[in-house]
Every structure is written in C-alpha cells, then in structure tokens.
Amino acid sequence: MSASAIGYRIRERRRELGITQVNLxxxxxxxxxxxxxxxxxxxxVGGTLLAKLAHLLELETDILTGAVERRLSDDLRxxxxxxxxxxxxxxxxxxxELVARFPDWSRAMLTLYRAYLDNNxxxxxLSDRLNRDPLLQESVHRMLTHISSxxxxxxxxxxxxxxxxxxxxxxxxxxxxESTQLSEAAQHLVSYFEQGxxxxxxxxxxxxxxxxxxxxxxxxxKLEAAANELRRSFDTQGRRNLGGAVSEFLQNRLGISIDxxxxxxxxxxxxxxxxxxxxxxNRKRLAFLANAPSTTRRFQMIRAAALETSADLIDVLITDxxxxxxxxxxxxxxxxxxxxxxxxxxxxxxxxxxxxxxxYDIEILRQKYDAGYEQxxxxxxxxxxxxxxxxxxxxxxADPSGHTSKRFPQFGFPLPRYGHACPLWNVFSAFQxxxxxxRQLAEFPSGRRFLxxxxxxxxxxxxxxxxxxxxxxxxxxxVLHADRTVYSDGIDFDSPGTATAVGPTCRLCxxxxxxxxxxxxxxxxxx
Amino acid sequence: MTKRVLIAEDEPHLVESLSFILERCGxxxxxxxxxxxxxxxxxxxxxxxxxxxxxxxNRNGFELLKQFKSDNxxxxxxxxxxxxxxxxxxxxxxxxxGAEAFITKPFSNRDVVSCVDGLLKRYTDKS
Numbered sequence: 002m003s004a005s006a007i008g009y010r011i012r013e014r015r016r017e018l019g020i021t022q023v024n025l026x027x028x029x030x031x032x033x034x035x036x037x038x039x040x041x042x043x044x045x046v047g048g049t050l051l052a053k054l055a056h057l058l059e060l061e062t063d064i065l066t067g068a069v070e071r072r073l074s075d076d077l078r079x080x081x082x083x084x085x086x087x088x089x090x091x092x093x094x095x096x097x098e099l100v101a102r103f104p105d106w107s108r109a110m111l112t113l114y115r116a117y118l119d120n121n122x123x124x125x126x127l128s129d130r131l132n133r134d135p136l137l138q139e140s141v142h143r144m145l146t147h148i149s150s151x152x153x154x155x156x157x158x159x160x161x162x163x164x165x166x167x168x169x170x171x172x173x174x175x176x177x178x179e180s181t182q183l184s185e186a187a188q189h190l191v192s193y194f195e196q197g198x199x200x201x202x203x204x205x206x207x208x209x210x211x212x213x214x215x216x217x218x219x220x221x222x223k224l225e226a227a228a229n230e231l232r233r234s235f236d237t238q239g240r241r242n243l244g245g246a247v248s249e250f251l252q253n254r255l256g257i258s259i260d261x262x263x264x265x266x267x268x269x270x271x272x273x274x275x276x277x278x279x280x281x282x283n284r285k286r287l288a289f290l291a292n293a294p295s296t297t298r299r300f301q302m303i304r305a306a307a308l309e310t311s312a313d314l315i316d317v318l319i320t321d322x323x324x325x326x327x328x329x330x331x332x333x334x335x336x337x338x339x340x341x342x343x344x345x346x347x348x349x350x351x352x353x354x355x356x357x358x359x360x361y362d363i364e365i366l367r368q369k370y371d372a373g374y375e376q377x378x379x380x381x382x383x384x385x386x387x388x389x390x391x392x393x394x395x396x397x398x399a400d401p402s403g404h405t406s407k408r409f410p411q412f413g414f415p416l417p418r419y420g421h422a423c424p425l426w427n428v429f430s431a432f433q434x435x436x437x438x439x440r441q442l443a444e445f446p447s448g449r450r451f452l453x454x455x456x457x458x459x460x461x462x463x464x465x466x467x468x469x470x471x472x473x474x475x476x477x478x479x480v481l482h483a484d485r486t487v488y489s490d491g492i493d494f495d496s497p498g499t500a501t502a503v504g505p506t507c508r509l510c511x512x513x514x515x516x517x518x519x520x521x522x523x524x525x526x527x528x
Numbered sequence: 529m530t531k532r533v534l535i536a537e538d539e540p541h542l543v544e545s546l547s548f549i550l551e552r553c554g555x556x557x558x559x560x561x562x563x564x565x566x567x568x569x570x571x572x573x574x575x576x577x578x579x580x581x582x583x584x585x586n587r588n589g590f591e592l593l594k595q596f597k598s599d600n601x602x603x604x605x606x607x608x609x610x611x612x613x614x615x616x617x618x619x620x621x622x623x624x625x626g627a628e629a630f631i632t633k634p635f636s637n638r639d640v641v642s643c644v645d646g647l648l649k650r651y652t653d654k655s
Contacts, residue, residue, distance in 0.1 A: 142583050142612040145633035146539045153545035156637045161552070168548070175541035 008042035014058045074100045082508035115208050140190050147183040209329040220385035227311045228344030244299040260288040280305045292461050296373040300342050307341035347380040353391050360487040375458050378476045382409045392482040397475045399428050415505035424517050425503045428475035431455040440488045444500035446511040450480040454488050534575035535559040536566045549637045563587025577647050581610045597626035606647040
C-alpha cells in the first residue's frame with residue numbers, strides 16, 4: 002500500500018472504531034465533504050490535521066501514514082538479494098502489496114529471515130574458529146600426534162614378533178602414557194568449547210535495536226527532557242568545561258569512582274574496555290584507558306551518569322515489543338544512555354540553531370561544543386523533533402575492511418541492512434585521505450541523489466606497539482536539502498557528470514556494467 | 529651405504545617408535561625434538577631424508593622447510609612433512625614451499641616407511 006493510500010487506512014480505522022464520517026469531520030473541524038475527499042485519497046493530509054487524526058483514531062502517526070509498513074516493505078525488498086532465494090522469482094515491488102495485505106505474515110517472514118542470518122553468522126564464526134583458531138589447531142595437532150604415537154607403538158607390538166621384552170615393555174608404557182595425555186588433551190578441548198562465550202555479535206539483537214531506533218525516527222523526546230534535566234544537575238558555575246562538573250557529579254553525587262588505566266597495561270587488565278572505557282555499575286567504578294581523549298572521557302562520564310539517573314526511564318523505553326531478548330534490551334539500554342550523553346553535550350535547540358547558522362559545518366560545530374567528529378555526526382541524525390526538525394541525515398560508520406559497524410537510516414536513503422554497501426560511496430575512499438572531509442554527490446539507480454559527507458576518525462593508540470583504531474564516518478542527506486549545508490558550496494548540481502553513479506549494494510544494484518561490481522545483481526532487477 | 533633419516537618431532541614416544549621401525553628397515557636414524565636445534569642437526573648429520581613435523585617448539589616446521597629449500601647445500605634433501613589430518617591449507621603450504629611429500633597424522637608406520645623408501649629411491653635415482 003503506497004503512502005497515498007492513507008485515506009483507505011483512515012476509513013478502515015474509523016469504521017473499526019464505529020465513528021461516522023460526519024462525526025469525525027466534525028471533531029476535526031473540517032467539512033464532511035473534505036473528509037470524504039481525504040478518505041478517497043483525493044486530498045493530502047499532514048501537519049496538525051494528521052496529528053489530530055492520529056489522536057482521534059488512537060493510532061501512532063507512523064502507522065496511519067504507512068511509514069511503518071514502508072519500512073517493513075523496504076526491509077523485505079532485501080530478501081530477493083539473498084542467493085538462497087535466487088531461484089525464486091521475487092519481484093521487489095510486490096513487497097508493498099504483501100505488506101499491505103498481510104502485515105503480520107510479512108513481519109513473521111522478516112523475523113525468520115533475520116534469525117536465519119543470525120544463525121548463518123554463528124555457523125560462519127564457528128567454522129572460522131575451527132579452521133583458524135590457533136589454540137584449537139594446536140590442540141587438534143597435539144591430539145593427532147598422541148594418536149599417531151599410540152598407533153605406531155601398537156603396530157610394533159602387533160607386527161614385530163621377535164620384540165625384546167624390554168622394548169615391549171617400553172612400547173606398552175608408551176601407549177599408556179600417550180593415551181593418558183590424549184584423554185587430558187580431549188578434556189581440555191571439551192572445556193575450551195564449553196566456555197560458551199564465542200564473542201559473537203548477535204545480528205538479531207543489533208537488528209532489533211536498529212528497528213527500535215528507526216521506529217522512533219532516531220529521536221526520543223523523553224530522553225531529550227532527561228538530558229536537559231541531567232545537564233542542569235551538573236554544577237558548571239565558574240567552570241570552563243562541562244567535563245569537570247560531570248566528574249564531580251559522578252564522584253560526589255553518585256559515588257562513582259573514576260580511574261585511569263595505563264594503556265600499555267597487560268591485555269588481561271584492559272580486557273572488556275569498549276571505547277577506551279569500562280563502567281562497572283555494580284562496583285560503581287568508571288575506568289578509562291589513559292589514551293582516551295577528553296571528549297571521549299566526558300561523553301562516557303555523562304553516559305555513566307545517565308545510566309544511573311535515567312535508569313527508570315530507560316527501563317520503560319526498552320520494554321518496547323521490538324526488543325525481544327535480554328541481549329536486545331541491554332544493547333538498547335546502552336544506546337539510549339549514549340543518546341542522553343549526546344543530548345547533554347549538544348543540547349537540541351541550541352545545537353539545531355547553531356547547525357542551521359553555520360550551515361551544518363561539522364568542524365565548526367565540534368569546535369563550538371568541543372565534541373568529537375563522530376559525536377556531532379551522530380547528533381545531527383537525531384534532530385528529528387517534529388516541532389523543530391533539522392536536515393534528515395543518514396549515518397554510516399565503516400572500518401577499513403568495509404565492515405559497517407553503525408548505521409542510522411533515513412527514509413529514502415538506501416542503506417543496505419545486510420552485507421556490504423556500494424564500494425563507490427566516499428565513506429570507503431575517505432580512508433585514502435585521512436582526516437579530510439570528502440564530499441560526494443551520489444546518484445542511485447532510482448535517480449535519487451544524495452550528498453555524502455565522509456571523514457575518517459581515529460581512536461588513538463595507547464602505545465607505540467599498538468594500532469590506532471580507524472573508522473570512516475559518513476552522513477548523507479537528500480540533495481533537496483544540500484543547499485542548506487556548507488558542503489554544497491561550489492558543486493554544480495545541475496551539470497551532468499557531477500554526480501557519481503552509485504548503488505545501494507551490488508546485489509541490489511541495477512548498474513550491470515559497473516566495473517566496481519563485486520557480485521552479480523539479482524536477475525529480477527532487469528537487464 | 530646406509531641411508532640416514534633425521535626425524536624432527538617433539539613427541540618422544542612417537543620418535544622412539546618411528547626410529548625403531550625405520551632402523552628395522554635398515555636406516556640409520558637420528559632425532560631432534562626442539563625446532564631451534566633442527567637446522568644445526570641437519571648440517572652436522574647430513575641426512576638423506578628429513579621427516580619434519582609442522583608444529584615444533586621454538587621454530588615452526590614451515591620456516592625450517594623454507595630455510596632448507598633456500599639453502600644451496602641442503603635444498604636437495606627430500607623432506608617429508610607431518611601434517612594434521614583435515615588441515616588442507618597446511619598441505620598446500622608445505623607443497624608450495626617445496627616439501628617433497630607429506631603424511632597426515634594419525635598415520636601408520638607402513639605409510640612412513642613406504643614414503644621414506646619412495647623419497648630415497650627418487651633421490652638416489654636423481655643423483
């Protein structure tokens with residue numbers, strides 16, 4: 002069902018609730034004939050009228066407008082790209098119809114598909130472990146050596162009739178020793194497997210958290226309010242920076258100690274550190290690696306404070322039905338705490354005003370707020386308050402291998418949910434010019450054009466022998482909004498050839514002749 | 529003249545049984561169990577065949593294989609690599625580095641003897 006079918010949805014829901022058309026029109030303050038035109042899809046509906054309609058029909062706006070179904074439909078369109086389904090002629094465009102007619106079946110199909118991908122990932126990980134894990138390889142080799150020894154000695158005992166008694170005793174003893182060692186090696190191997198934690202990242206859990214955030218359009222009004230309240234709690238009087246006030250708040254008000262750990266410490270000591278930081282809520286201890294920059298320390302301190310002060314609010318938010326497992330809920334908890342931290346450092350109204358004023362110049366914004374580049378990009382994505390919206394940006398973070406580790410889609414921007422993105426996106430070429438902002442006008446096969454702004458960011462190394470972690474971060478907006486940004490300056494949007502012909506991901510891309518193609522497109526995309 | 533076989537394997541019981549069976553077949557056998565001693569032992573012992581395990585303490589079997597095959601004086605000594613069953617990549621690596629043969633663990637004594645016999649025959653034929 003297309004967006005234009007909103008009228009049918011209104012009529013259907015009105016009838017479900019037993020409200021007459023006249024009555025609904027009356028409550029909306031519009032004429033019955035106008036109401037009829039809306040229900041017949043002959044008049045558009047939006048703004049306050051849409052909000053009022055949603056309220057009267059007791060539905061979320063997204064459901065009424067079909068945004069939820071569109072997202073579901075977009076997700077389903079990626080199924081035909083899977084080689085498993087390549088022999089079935091699945092027309093991507095019929096996903097809309099399927100979702101419109103059988104929304105619950107569609108959700109069930111998507112849930113199963115994600116579970117399938119999750120399991121595939123686990124199998125690949127286990128397979129990789131069996132093939133590459135050095136400890137496992139050594140154990141297997143050791144066991145096979147013991148078996149070889151036992152077999153060799155046994156063959157001698159069996160085959161050599163004139164074996165001297167002393168030699169016979171030695172070979173029997175060897176079999177005994179080797180079989181004992183073989184048993185120990187086998188037990189060691191079993192206990193190794195029983196450790197359980199394979200360190201895998203459940204795709205289902207991350208997908209669910211993605212869905213949860215997307216369903217909220219990357220914006221949480223209640224968290225914004227919590228962030229404002231938390232910011233007020235920090236005593237910034239007479240201080241030049243927020244960091245000092247937060248540190249004091251954590252230690253004096255919340256009783257959380259803050260430690261700095263030598264970055265070159267034994268790996269066992271620094272295990273579990275994520276983003277150069279480890280927060281132990283039970284022990285009320287926040288520890289940083291010494292190489293964590295001040296922006297990271299401030300962000301993580303606020304995040305720790307948010308986990309404590311907004312625990313109840315976060316608990317309520319993560320009861321969302323989209324988060325089906327404890328792992329999903331825990332991931333969502335961490336994501337929401339990060340959201341609050343971002344909102345404390347970059348207060349919504351002020352940040353939006355500044356962003357508009359400097360035309361979304363990320364460098365200027367990060368200087369003004371003394372924030373990290375990625376923090377600013379991430380905050381830009383959340384400027385979706387319906388009362389005061391910023392430019393709708395999509396966000397992607399990739400590592401040099403092409404693996405994407407963070408994604409925030411916006412409607413219309415084809416961020417692939419599974420697999421790799423198009424290698425022509427400048428988020429990947431950004432690694433060739435580290436720390437320089439790269440911009441790219443990208444045109445998708447659909448004809449839609451987006452302005453992509455990418456730059457590398459790094460987590461600095463802790464010592465000479467350690468490797469700094471490098472990522473590239475991209476924000477992208479529809480070309481319709483590009484002129485509101487400084488990144489459009491000097492680009493001739495009307496000149497043919499300015500835009501780079503890109504795709505979403507090879508399997509979903511109709512540019513069959515593309516020399517950068519890594520894998521074939523699904524055939525139903527047309528020749 | 530009696531042919532010499534050097535076994536580079538860190539499992540002493542396996543070394544003992546292989547030595548016993550090869551000696552019964554008429555070979556002179558020496559053994560070394562530490563990877564770091566293998567090269568010197570080859571230089572001093574001058575074996576006609578080397579039976580080389582991939583996983584040796586202190587020096588990987590592949591590194592030793594590469595060292596022998598890039599040494600003008602030692603490159604002609606045929607090398608029988610002992611690999612673990614199922615590790616296809618190990619076998620491919622061994623062959624690409626110039627190993628003349630490989631046997632996968634767990635093996636039979638007969639496999640080792642026939643392989644050593646075959647290598648010596650080929651080596652003798654060549655020389």
